[in-house]
Amino acid sequence: MAKDPVLVVFQLTGGNDYLNTIIPRNNPLYRDYRKLVVIPEGEEIPIDDDYGFHPEMAPLKPFWDEGKMALIHGIGYENSPRSHFRSMDIWHTCEPDKVGTEGWVGRLIKTVDPNKENVLTGVNFGQGLPRAMALPGVPVASVSDIENYGVLTGITAEDQRARALERFARMYSPAIGRGPVMDYLGQTGLDALKGADILKTAPEKYSSTVEYAATPIAQKLRGIAMVHLANLGTRVFYTQHASFDTHASQMPGHQQLWKDCSAAISDFFADLREHDAADNVVMIMFTEFGRRVRDNGSGTDHGAGGVAFAIGDPVKGGHYSEYPSLKLEDLQEGDLVPNYDFRGFYSSLLEQHMGLDPTEIVDGTFEQLDFIRK
Amino acid sequence: MAGKNIALMAHLMRRAGFGAAYEELEARAAKGYEATVEELLEPDANGVPEYDELTLARYFPDMEVPSAPALGTANFMYHLYTTPRPLVEKMTLFWHMLFATGNSKVDNPPEMLQQIEMFRQHGMGNYKELLMGVAKDPSMIFWLDNNQNHKLAPNENWGRELLELFSMGQGNYTEDDVKMAARAFTGWTILPKIPRTPYQRHHWKFIYKAEDHDDGEKTFLGHKGNLNGEDIIDIIVDQPATAQFMARHLYNYFVADEVQVPSWLDFPPRDPEAVKAIADTFVKSGFEIKDTLRFLFNSDFFKDESVWFAKVKNPAEVVAGTIRLIGDFKEPRPGVLPIGLEGTYQGQDLINPPSVEGWHTGKEWVDTGSLVRRVNFVADSLSNTDMPGVQAIINRLGSNGTLTPEQLVDGCLELLGAIRVEDGTRQQLVDHVKASGEIKRGSSEDEVRAFGQRVTEVLQLIAATREYQFG
Numbered sequence A: 001m002a003k004d005p006v007l008v009v010f011q012l013t014g015g016n017d018y019l020n021t022i023i024p025r026n027n028p029l030y031r032d033y034r035k036l037v038v039i040p041e042g043e044e045i046p047i048d049d050d051y052g053f054h055p056e057m058a059p060l061k062p063f064w065d066e067g068k069m070a071l072i073h074g075i076g077y078e079n080s081p082r083s084h085f086r087s088m089d090i091w092h093t094c095e096p097d098k099v100g101t102e103g104w105v106g107r108l109i110k111t112v113d114p115n116k117e118n119v120l121t122g123v124n125f126g127q128g129l130p131r132a133m134a135l136p137g138v139p140v141a142s143v144s145d146i147e148n149y150g151v152l153t154g155i156t157a158e159d160q161r162a163r164a165l166e167r168f169a170r171m172y173s174p175a176i177g178r179g180p181v182m183d184y185l186g187q188t189g190l191d192a193l194k195g196a197d198i199l200k201t202a203p204e205k206y207s208s209t210v211e212y213a214a215t216p217i218a219q220k221l222r223g224i225a226m227v228h229l230a231n232l233g234t235r236v237f238y239t240q241h242a243s244f245d246t247h248a249s250q251m252p253g254h255q256q257l258w259k260d261c262s263a264a265i266s267d268f269f270a271d272l273r274e275h276d277a278a279d280n281v282v283m284i285m286f287t288e289f290g291r292r293v294r295d296n297g298s299g300t301d302h303g304a305g306g307v308a309f310a311i312g313d314p315v316k317g318g319h320y321s322e323y324p325s326l327k328l329e330d331l332q333e334g335d336l337v338p339n340y341d342f343r344g345f346y347s348s349l350l351e352q353h354m355g356l357d358p359t360e361i362v363d364g365t366f367e368q369l370d371f372i373r374k
Numbered sequence B: 001m002a003g004k005n006i007a008l009m010a011h012l013m014r015r016a017g018f019g020a021a022y023e024e025l026e027a028r029a030a031k032g033y034e035a036t037v038e039e040l041l042e043p044d045a046n047g048v049p050e051y052d053e054l055t056l057a058r059y060f061p062d063m064e065v066p067s068a069p070a071l072g073t074a075n076f077m078y079h080l081y082t083t084p085r086p087l088v089e090k091m092t093l094f095w096h097m098l099f100a101t102g103n104s105k106v107d108n109p110p111e112m113l114q115q116i117e118m119f120r121q122h123g124m125g126n127y128k129e130l131l132m133g134v135a136k137d138p139s140m141i142f143w144l145d146n147n148q149n150h151k152l153a154p155n156e157n158w159g160r161e162l163l164e165l166f167s168m169g170q171g172n173y174t175e176d177d178v179k180m181a182a183r184a185f186t187g188w189t190i191l192p193k194i195p196r197t198p199y200q201r202h203h204w205k206f207i208y209k210a211e212d213h214d215d216g217e218k219t220f221l222g223h224k225g226n227l228n229g230e231d232i233i234d235i236i237v238d239q240p241a242t243a244q245f246m247a248r249h250l251y252n253y254f255v256a257d258e259v260q261v262p263s264w265l266d267f268p269p270r271d272p273e274a275v276k277a278i279a280d281t282f283v284k285s286g287f288e289i290k291d292t293l294r295f296l297f298n299s300d301f302f303k304d305e306s307v308w309f310a311k312v313k314n315p316a317e318v319v320a321g322t323i324r325l326i327g328d329f330k331e332p333r334p335g336v337l338p339i340g341l342e343g344t345y346q347g348q349d350l351i352n353p354p355s356v357e358g359w360h361t362g363k364e365w366v367d368t369g370s371l372v373r374r375v376n377f378v379a380d381s382l383s384n385t386d387m388p389g390v391q392a393i394i395n396r397l398g399s400n401g402t403l404t405p406e407q408l409v410d411g412c413l414e415l416l417g418a419i420r421v422e423d424g425t426r427q428q429l430v431d432h433v434k435a436s437g438e439i440k441r442g443s444s445e446d447e448v449r450a451f452g453q454r455v456t457e458v459l460q461l462i463a464a465t466r467e468y469q470f471g
Helices: A028-033 A055-065 A084-093 A104-112 A158-171 A180-199 A201-205 A216-229 A250-274 A342-353 B002-016 B022-031 B033-041 B053-059 B069-082 B086-098 B109-122 B127-135 B138-143 B157-164 B175-184 B229-238 B240-254 B272-284 B289-298 B315-326 B336-345 B368-382 B388-398 B405-415 B423-435 B445-464
Strands: A006-012 A069-076 A122-125 A141-143 A236-241 A281-287 A306-311 A318-320 B188-191 B205-208 B218-220 B223-225
Touching (some): A006 A250, A055 A069, A069 A342, A104 A122, A104 A236, A141 B368, A158 A180, A158 B423, A180 A201, A236 A250, A281 A342, B002 B022, B002 B033, B022 B033, B022 B388, B033 B086, B033 B289, B069 B086, B069 B315, B069 B336, B086 B109, B086 B289, B109 B127, B109 B138, B127 B229, B138 B188, B138 B205, B157 B229, B175 B218, B218 B229, B229 B240, B240 B272, B240 B289, B315 B336, B315 B368, B315 B388, B336 B368, B368 B445, B388 B405, B388 B445, B405 B423, B423 B445
Parallel strands (some): A069 A318, A122 A236
Antiparallel strands (some): A069 A306, A281 A306, B188 B205, B218 B223
């Protein structure tokens, strides 16, 4: 039986440095611009004649070699404000020109599950809710600790908590209360309870030989793996890691970020593969913008064009779109100029991987790339 | 009678502030309702101390001049739960929710806090003066692109939102009026500021650039002339639609939840007479907010039991209200940042509304994610027996003679602020207490602790009810 496609959205928060992630190793301009915030020659991990990975991305190299990693070059949109929050909002809402409040992932969830048949169609691992998932009427579980998620988790005594939750369900029953707002709260509370009840089976069912690191990102991906492996019908996961905003001390900072992320991603897919549950999963990594071509002596400042990733068995690996020109005359305000609209990236995933019509979700028609296997 | 007075006072404090612990309710009820309204409206005349900025500066310098947005959020939230002047802060929040300006674009938390401070200083003064302050506020100018509104290339963003969201509301002006308003505000801009590096952020300054101002004749809402921004504001404030719109906002914020603002054109107010009465007072007073609030809080339509618990609490009220109820932060302690973030995780990121329309309010504060968050935060807080407010509730219940399950439940509901729940909910709470066995009190350490646990269990369950989401 064919499995439903699953998307894992992994946000690199802060603006990941394109140049030191996918290194244009034989382009002399790279070392012209980057005097101090640079990967020394020979230390990068070559992936072909022209490019190399950041040395800490070694755990991700096998995905490239297997043809399961797509690099989407020069991704972004016109007139980047180079502001974290504005840029991130744009990626979340697909609204580059005006302030948007509806998230594309929220729309995705609504398209996949219009009748709210599964309150766990979309699950966020982190605190609060990213705007990408915000859409009125769309239930989303936001899990900060999978082993301890739910209503009244402060009641630690198990039997006491069980009784409290049973009482909660009774107090939220439709039999009590008058008026549309009480009804709405009743339904919301019962949905939340149902979601938590279902989610708590995930750690219970989980067993794996993979030992994830104790880092926050590894634990988040482990949580996602747990929920995915528990077959709860979740179609989209969201998480993020911060902070890639390396204005200063970028050499050690960026190194640690990629060390933690690469190990976590590698463990995540190893976990899924061990359980034969990887073949329908695509993970994407994106960031709100790349960083300046010239370093500032200790780090780099906000740029424009960046790189996004798609990793997974359904992915047709390779380079997509174009690495923007590093030539001075081709830069805009000292930054790489994006040449591929991020909404095309979303559209490719929505249509080719998730099997959905992307037009309403990203609010338009955008050029798609061919990085999903047919 | 005493019960009703406390209950009414609890209603007033929830609406005109962020709630209060029971002892405070008793003290205020003893002073009397009208006297309390006066004290809330005129803290200076009534000897209520001002906000203690020195404590903030001494213990939380990082929050006083925030470098990160979350610290700015934490600063505003800190004011809400520590202020001696709850109505002043409640109005500050009102204006922030109305003149919604977002740090996501302004990208300058200290600048945003200056705007908040303007609301704090002038939010209970004169509406026209406040609107002028907003028109010259650098964060607002940048947020709504009025710095890009030029004589030769107008930008309508500020002009439009001024009419649509900040004064008259949709349906009371034409597109031409929007264009004219935009032209009238050309030249109202900000000086470029010193760059952020290397010495951190600097403030913008408002400047009027006469050379960039469109001096041509304009016709705005029937008035003709070389209208400038001040004239637009004068004309707007005199419009009956403005009084009506602002009155409805005050009703929505203080009295009972209305539908969302975009639907106001299609749905009349739930109490049109009350809104009209507020609007009339607003006009008669010369647009003085204090006088209007005095009228509102003393009106039957506010005091009537039918509007008690008729509003879904916003996250700021949930968080600040809980902190005040349990008596946390009577003295500075570490942990102000997570408290600020709690509001964010519950869906209200102070100093960073999602758009100029502000936040969706009423029942839209609640979704599966935020409900879990609200319930857990309040339940955890109310189970913290280290908190003086929680101890006070336990001690008060412990000082009675024998305690039946009904008395325990009713006692908890009362001490939490005369909370009302449906009969069915109350029965569930009573049944829960019954199912947990006899309520024992005694003086031994174990007995005291056991009794405390019985009480906090009930408090947690009350925090989890649907009814507790209302204020």
